[in-house]
Amino acid sequence: MSLLGRLFSSNANRFGGRDAIIYKDQRLSYTDLDVRVRAMRAELSRYGFSRGEILPILATRCVDYVAVVLACSAMEIAYVPIDPVNPDDRISAMVDMLGCSHILSLGEARIPQLPAIAVLILDDNGSLLAVNATERRSVTQSAGGGLDLAIMFTSGTTGTPKGVRITHEGVNNLVASVGTWLPEGGGRFVHHSSIGFDAALFELWVPLLTGGSVVLNASPFDADTLTEVVSRSGCDTLLLTTSLFHLVVAHRPEMLHAVGTLFVGGETMKPAHAARALELHPALTLINGYGPTENTVFSTLHVVRPDDLASGAPLPIGRPLGHVIARVMGDDLTELPSGHAGELWLGGRNLSPGYLDPEKSREAFVQHNGSRFYRTGDIVLQDERGLLHYQGRADAQVKVKGYRVEIDEIERLLTTMAAVAQCAVLASSMNDIETRLICFIVVDQGHAAPDITTIQSFLSRSLPHYMIPSQVEIVPTLPFTVNGKLDRRSLLAGLTAGSPSILTSQSPDPLAARVMTTFGDILGRGRLSPDDSIYALGGSSLSVVVAQAMLDAAFEIRSDLKRLMLLHTVGQWIDFYRLAIRDAQKPTKSGMS
Incomplete structure (x- = not known):
C-alpha cells in the first residue's frame, strides 16, 4: 500500500467514529469512509485496474469522488481530476495526453460525448460499468520519479494543457508543513474548489491525513451558499483564492465569523483587504500563500500581522515550507543576495517529477549544483529577514479568476x-x-x-x-x-472603451441607467446596452456578487443572489430590479376580515 494509503488507513483506525466527510445530509465517519474505500479498491481491481495505471475522473464534489481518490491512492493508481465545465474537446485532449482510452464520470457530472473513449460510471450498487461500447485498454505511468499520486492539468504554452505529476511525498510534506496552524483534531474544512484546481489537493488531503473533517460543498460557486455552508458546518479552517478572499472581505465578511485559520493564495493579496479582514475578525490567523502546481499547492507561507500592514506596501509571500528549497537566481544562473530581484527556483520534497511531456519537463525542471529545481518564471526578492516578496512574471503567464x-x-x-x-x-x-x-x-x-x-x-x-x-x-x-x-x-x-455612462436625475429611466452604469464600472466598460451579455463581456459569479451589493444598496432592497445568478443580460437585471422595487413598495396586507 502507498504512503498516503497507509496514513489514511491509520487514521481510520485511530479516529474511527469521528466525522470524516459531511455531504448534504450524509455524515460519514472515518470507519464508514474506510469501508467505502475498501469496496472501491475491490471494484477497481475487479474491473482490471492495477498498480501504476492512470484513471482520469470527471466529477463533481461528492462522496464517491473522495472514495475513488482514496482508493486510487492506496492502489498507487494516479488519479486525474477533471472539472466537468471543460469542453469535450479539451477533455479529449487531456485523455489523449495521458494515453488513456477511458474516463470515469462521477456525481452530477455530465456524461461527455467522447466516442473514442470508454466512459465509465458507478451504478447504484457501486459497480463500474461502461456507458458506451469503446474498449478500455490499460496504460501505465511514466517510470521517472516513481509512481504518481495525481496528475493536474494547467494551461500550456504550446496550445495544449500541461499535465503536472503530483507525488505522494509532495502531498505528505504539504500536510506536515501546514499542521502547525491547524486546530487540535485536524480542523473542519470546506472543499469548494474545482476538483481540477490544485487547491482541491489541499482541501481533501490536509484534513483527511490529520484527523479532520471535510464538508463537501455540492453546489456550483455562489457566495451566499458558500457563506451558509461555511457558517452552518462549523468550518474553522478554510482556503480561498485571492480574488475570492477580496470579494468575501468586501461583501460577505460574515463568512469568516467562525473561521480560525484562513489560507489565501493564487494572486497578490491587497493589504487593504487583509487589514479589513483582521479588523473585523481579530482572532483570525490570516496566511498569505504562494506556490505553483509544480511544487504541490503551497511553497511559501506568511502569517499576516498588523506590522505588515502599517505601510500599505505589498505583503510578503513568506518563507519556504519545511523541506522546500527556494533560490533567487540571476540571469547568469547564480544565486542572488538579499535585496536583489531574480527568478524563483523551487526544489525539495514538494517538487513534481515533471510534466507528462518530457520536452516540457526539460525546459522547466533543471539540475543545479547537484539538486533539482523548478524554474517558476516568477520574479521575487528576499529581504533582510529572509522573507520573499513577489515582484511579477518573467513571461506572459497570468492569473484569471484564480486560474x-x-x-x-x-x-x-x-x-x-x-x-x-x-x-x-x-x-x-x-x-x-x-x-x-x-x-x-x-x-x-x-x-x-x-x-x-x-x-x-x-x-x-x-x-x-x-x-x-x-x-x-x-x-x-x-x-x-x-x-x-x-x-x-x-x-x-488604445482600447476603444466607448463613452462613459452618465447617471443623472434627469435620465429618462434612472433605474436602467443605474444598472447599466454599475455594470459598466464592474466590467471596465463604457456605456452598455440592455442587450449586452454580462458573461460574454467578462463577468463572472464574483461580478454578480459585487453588482448585487452595489444595486441593493442603491435601491435599498435585499435581493436573492440565486435568482440573479440565472440572469445573463443587463436588460434582465433591469427588469429584475424594477419588479423587486415594485414588490418592496407594496403595502403589507393587514386587518383583513
Whole structure:
C-alpha cells in the first residue's frame, strides 16, 4: 500500500467514529469512509485496474469522488481530476495526453460525448460499468520519479494543457508543513474548489491525513451558499483564492465569523483587504500563500500581522515550507543576495517529477549544483529577514479568476482561424477584484473581421471559460518596441472603451441607467446596452456578487443572489430590479376580515 494509503488507513483506525466527510445530509465517519474505500479498491481491481495505471475522473464534489481518490491512492493508481465545465474537446485532449482510452464520470457530472473513449460510471450498487461500447485498454505511468499520486492539468504554452505529476511525498510534506496552524483534531474544512484546481489537493488531503473533517460543498460557486455552508458546518479552517478572499472581505465578511485559520493564495493579496479582514475578525490567523502546481499547492507561507500592514506596501509571500528549497537566481544562473530581484527556483520534497511531456519537463525542471529545481518564471526578492516578496512574471503567464493561464495557448488557437493574420491576448484589470482577457486581432486580407461572438464560440470548443477573452479589438497592425517585443502598453492605451455612462436625475429611466452604469464600472466598460451579455463581456459569479451589493444598496432592497445568478443580460437585471422595487413598495396586507 502507498504512503498516503497507509496514513489514511491509520487514521481510520485511530479516529474511527469521528466525522470524516459531511455531504448534504450524509455524515460519514472515518470507519464508514474506510469501508467505502475498501469496496472501491475491490471494484477497481475487479474491473482490471492495477498498480501504476492512470484513471482520469470527471466529477463533481461528492462522496464517491473522495472514495475513488482514496482508493486510487492506496492502489498507487494516479488519479486525474477533471472539472466537468471543460469542453469535450479539451477533455479529449487531456485523455489523449495521458494515453488513456477511458474516463470515469462521477456525481452530477455530465456524461461527455467522447466516442473514442470508454466512459465509465458507478451504478447504484457501486459497480463500474461502461456507458458506451469503446474498449478500455490499460496504460501505465511514466517510470521517472516513481509512481504518481495525481496528475493536474494547467494551461500550456504550446496550445495544449500541461499535465503536472503530483507525488505522494509532495502531498505528505504539504500536510506536515501546514499542521502547525491547524486546530487540535485536524480542523473542519470546506472543499469548494474545482476538483481540477490544485487547491482541491489541499482541501481533501490536509484534513483527511490529520484527523479532520471535510464538508463537501455540492453546489456550483455562489457566495451566499458558500457563506451558509461555511457558517452552518462549523468550518474553522478554510482556503480561498485571492480574488475570492477580496470579494468575501468586501461583501460577505460574515463568512469568516467562525473561521480560525484562513489560507489565501493564487494572486497578490491587497493589504487593504487583509487589514479589513483582521479588523473585523481579530482572532483570525490570516496566511498569505504562494506556490505553483509544480511544487504541490503551497511553497511559501506568511502569517499576516498588523506590522505588515502599517505601510500599505505589498505583503510578503513568506518563507519556504519545511523541506522546500527556494533560490533567487540571476540571469547568469547564480544565486542572488538579499535585496536583489531574480527568478524563483523551487526544489525539495514538494517538487513534481515533471510534466507528462518530457520536452516540457526539460525546459522547466533543471539540475543545479547537484539538486533539482523548478524554474517558476516568477520574479521575487528576499529581504533582510529572509522573507520573499513577489515582484511579477518573467513571461506572459497570468492569473484569471484564480486560474493560471498561458497566453500563448489562447494565441496559438486563435491563429488557426482563417480570418486571423496576427493576434495578441493581454490581461487587464477589470475592477478591484477581477482580471479580463482582451484579444487584439489583425485581420487577414480577403476576410471579414470576426466579431466577439464568433471568436468566443470558436475558442469555447477547446478552452475552459476562464481562458475566453471578453473583449476583441481589431487593429491594423500589432505595435512593437524598439527591441522587437510586443508593445503591450500601446495596445492597452488604445482600447476603444466607448463613452462613459452618465447617471443623472434627469435620465429618462434612472433605474436602467443605474444598472447599466454599475455594470459598466464592474466590467471596465463604457456605456452598455440592455442587450449586452454580462458573461460574454467578462463577468463572472464574483461580478454578480459585487453588482448585487452595489444595486441593493442603491435601491435599498435585499435581493436573492440565486435568482440573479440565472440572469445573463443587463436588460434582465433591469427588469429584475424594477419588479423587486415594485414588490418592496407594496403595502403589507393587514386587518383583513
